[in-house]
Amino acid sequence: MGISELRQGGFDRQRQSTRVPMHPLGRDLVRQGVISGADATLAELVQRRCDTSLDRILMAEGLAREDDLLTAHARRINAERIEADTLTDMTPVETGLDPRVLLRHGAVILRAEDGQPRIVSDGAEPLGALRSVLPADLAGARSLVAPRAAIQGRIAELQRDVLRDMAAARTPENESCRTWEAHANARMGLTFAVLAVACALCLVFPLGVFGALALWAVLTLVVAAGLKITAFIAAMTGPRKHDMPVAATNAPLPRVSILVPLFRETEIAHALVARLSRLTYPKCLLDVILVLEEEDRLTQETLATIDLPPWIRPVIVPDGQPRTKPRAMNYALDFCQGEIIGIFDAEDAPDPDQITQVARRFQTAPHDLACLQGVLDYYNPRQNWVARCFTIEYATWFRTIMPGMARLGLALPLGGTTLYIRRDVLENLGGWDAHNVTEDADLGFRLARHGYRTEMIGTVTEEEANCHPWAWVKQRSRWLKGYMTTYLVHMRAPRQLYAQLGAWRFWGFQAHFVSSVSQVLLAPVLWSFWLLLFGLPHPLEAVVAWPLLVLLGSLFLSVEVINLSIYAQAVSGRRHRHLLGWVPTMHFYAPLAAVAAYKALYELILKPFFWDKTVHGLSIAARGRRRSDGGFDLAGIKLEPGHEGL
Numbered sequence: 001m002g003i004s005e006l007r008q009g010g011f012d013r014q015r016q017s018t019r020v021p022m023h024p025l026g027r028d029l030v031r032q033g034v035i036s037g038a039d040a041t042l043a044e045l046v047q048r049r050c051d052t053s054l055d056r057i058l059m060a061e062g063l064a065r066e067d068d069l070l071t072a073h074a075r076r077i078n079a080e081r082i083e084a085d086t087l088t089d090m091t092p093v094e095t096g097l098d099p100r101v102l103l104r105h106g107a108v109i110l111r112a113e114d115g116q117p118r119i120v121s122d123g124a125e126p127l128g129a130l131r132s133v134l135p136a137d138l139a140g141a142r143s144l145v146a147p148r149a150a151i152q153g154r155i156a157e158l159q160r161d162v163l164r165d166m167a168a169a170r171t172p173e174n175e176s177c178r179t180w181e182a183h184a185n186a187r188m189g190l191t192f193a194v195l196a197v198a199c200a201l202c203l204v205f206p207l208g209v210f211g212a213l214a215l216w217a218v219l220t221l222v223v224a225a226g227l228k229i230t231a232f233i234a235a236m237t238g239p240r241k242h243d244m245p246v247a248a249t250n251a252p253l254p255r256v257s258i259l260v261p262l263f264r265e266t267e268i269a270h271a272l273v274a275r276l277s278r279l280t281y282p283k284c285l286l287d288v289i290l291v292l293e294e295e296d297r298l299t300q301e302t303l304a305t306i307d308l309p310p311w312i313r314p315v316i317v318p319d320g321q322p323r324t325k326p327r328a329m330n331y332a333l334d335f336c337q338g339e340i341i342g343i344f345d346a347e348d349a350p351d352p353d354q355i356t357q358v359a360r361r362f363q364t365a366p367h368d369l370a371c372l373q374g375v376l377d378y379y380n381p382r383q384n385w386v387a388r389c390f391t392i393e394y395a396t397w398f399r400t401i402m403p404g405m406a407r408l409g410l411a412l413p414l415g416g417t418t419l420y421i422r423r424d425v426l427e428n429l430g431g432w433d434a435h436n437v438t439e440d441a442d443l444g445f446r447l448a449r450h451g452y453r454t455e456m457i458g459t460v461t462e463e464e465a466n467c468h469p470w471a472w473v474k475q476r477s478r479w480l481k482g483y484m485t486t487y488l489v490h491m492r493a494p495r496q497l498y499a500q501l502g503a504w505r506f507w508g509f510q511a512h513f514v515s516s517v518s519q520v521l522l523a524p525v526l527w528s529f530w531l532l533l534f535g536l537p538h539p540l541e542a543v544v545a546w547p548l549l550v551l552l553g554s555l556f557l558s559v560e561v562i563n564l565s566i567y568a569q570a571v572s573g574r575r576h577r578h579l580l581g582w583v584p585t586m587h588f589y590a591p592l593a594a595v596a597a598y599k600a601l602y603e604l605i606l607k608p609f610f611w612d613k614t615v616h617g618l619s620i621a622a623r624g625r626r627r628s629d630g631g632f633d634l635a636g637i638k639l640e641p642g643h644e645g646l
Helices: 003-008 024-031 037-049 054-060 066-076 084-088 099-105 124-131 148-158 160-168 178-204 206-237 269-277 297-304 325-333 354-364 385-407 423-429 439-449 469-490 494-521 523-527 546-570 577-606 618-623
Strands: 108-111 117-121 142-145 256-262 286-293 312-317 340-343 369-378 419-422 453-463
Touching (some): 024 054, 066 142, 178 206, 206 385, 286 325, 325 439, 340 423, 354 453, 369 385, 369 439, 423 439, 439 453, 494 577, 546 577
Parallel strands (some): 369 453
């Protein structure tokens, strides 16, 4: 709740006769005529409900400019106020501190013109915390006051190479795939050897190889179906809402940082800011960071044309390798000010009250609950057939399968957005693996390996369904490559993995990853069983007994029916009911995944760290009106029924 909400509730009138202790900063600003006494009182009331500083409340509400607040802080601590440009003329002082500590405190040690060191901060709050960790000869240095963004920018400039390298290697080496870089030749040699043996076997024993692949395909098909049915039953027999209840609490709301990685997102930058502005969480507690790549000048220029609110700010990631979303987030993590870290994609439209639900759940949950995963949905499900099938698939995964897996106590492969993590846990785990192209799924299993739990929470984020077939294939190939990578990384030491996960979650891990990858790679083998349905000869008739062949075909067809039934149930609600008639066409959707799987396998061998960028904004560009400033007029977008939250 912010000041505007308090005013709407009549607090101005109710509190005029009530004495509210005023913060020294508030008194100073009132004396200087920056804010009124009523505004100061309302800000104090907001602070009681929010775990943040008074100046952040005043800035978020638009009641005071940063310049006025910095000047007030300088008066209070008897420090000199300096401009951002002055920082570039001051030389660095070696402190021995990790630069990430300086970023987090928003303070830096620089040498003034007189040769003496100065502690530069944006006020008294970070100053005291930093003095406690500084060497004795620096802890007593005089203070200077400057804008926080300028301070962090100067730290980033001085420590560019160090911070860039830290972002790429933040995850412990034994839990990262980055070590593959040092063994590229060995990997290629092994690959060619395996391919040579496989080709030789296919030439000498073609039916034998095909039969072995068919048996494995059916076996993994049955395992996948068993996992899906079990999760489905768990989801259906549990509480109707698959999220855990959010208990009531009067504790002050925490500060939440949201990372929004952007790369070549000029098409949707304006819409993104509009969607984030609809969040009802107190803006003084929101710290939204737009994570930009240094080389992406177009997106930087687009954002420069937007008047960003004080709770949204860009962070530029220095160019480096690998150029991936997790490396960018690792870099931006140290710029965050919140104790909860959330992730949004560029095209996301979250429920307005989403962050409030998340914050309250974390406040009442035990600390081993480290992560909350929201539900993903699409705001363009009617655009074309690919969008419809994608929406059916997502509804099944996020509304049925994942909640069921969570209730079964299995480790969850996380989604890349609408994901919220306790900051201290994330930092202790080493952030994200910068080299893994499905850093979300990987993080889910690293959390489980270290004894932390993930829960589903029933808040929805709508995003744009990838509705172009080749764009879909590129996106899905990256996901599948990441799945393969994640499995290989975690299976380096199977005994250790077993000990960390326990038997139930270990075999759940095997069932999910092995069956998922096997099914898409061996899909053409499974499709051969359609021949039996149409009375056509099957390649295995010559080597496999007819009853066994019929059994294999029956299993395949039975699983197909089961899958369609689960799809139908997932879209039977009011929101997705219009998709029921499209469920049978999911048979024709599967070949796209097979194409993506072979692309993923190729890239796993030759380009394991390559990030195939997903193009966003295609549906908006198709339905919206471009403005003269390069953005899109949201009023020109025809929204789907029930998707007015865009």
